[in-house]
Amino acid sequence: MEKALRPIESHPVVHLHGDLKPEHLLVDGQDLHVVDWEASGRGPAVVDYADVVFHLVRDLIYEDALPGRIPVDRMAELPLEGPVLAWRLILWLDRRRPSDIDLISMHDVDRLTAEEHPAAACMELARVVSFLRAAGVPR
Numbered sequence: 001m002e003k004a005l006r007p008i009e010s011h012p013v014v015h016l017h018g019d020l021k022p023e024h025l026l027v028d029g030q031d032l033h034v035v036d037w038e039a040s041g042r043g044p045a046v047v048d049y050a051d052v053v054f055h056l057v058r059d060l061i062y063e064d065a066l067p068g069r070i071p072v073d074r075m076a077e078l079p080l081e082g083p084v085l086a087w088r089l090i091l092w093l094d095r096r097r098p099s100d101i102d103l104i105s106m107h108d109v110d111r112l113t114a115e116e117h118p119a120a121a122c123m124e125l126a127r128v129v130s131f132l133r134a135a136g137v138p139r
Helices: 002-010 046-062 082-094 106-114 118-134
Strands: 013-016 025-028 031-034 041-044
Touching: 002 082, 013 046, 041 046, 046 082, 046 118, 082 106, 082 118, 106 118
Parallel strands: none
Antiparallel strands: 013 041, 025 031
8 A cells, every 4th residue: 555655745745624525615605615624734635635535425325326326527637546545445444433444355455546547446436435335334
């Protein structure tokens, strides 16, 4: 995983929100406000992109969307790859019940890590999250 994540070092270092998801975006007329900056820091921009995609995929799956109905074409516009999504997936599982991380196999991680195209990586993420939801992992 460490080797697979090395390419993110080529992304520009920026101020990161650290927990981008819909509930942290507030719309006021034409203005967009981003709130809840307690997890902010500095790092590669792709980390925040991965948060956005991960939360969107996870939330759609947990709201009963089928993996094939995830709008991966829109996500494909973001500069992210499988390794960053695999890292984000493992981070999520690590914050669940201790036994939940055991539900994901190295094969699943390897498949996601191997995806270089954003749309394919998002579809693989949706497949894994769908499996984890069916296995009882809480949102």
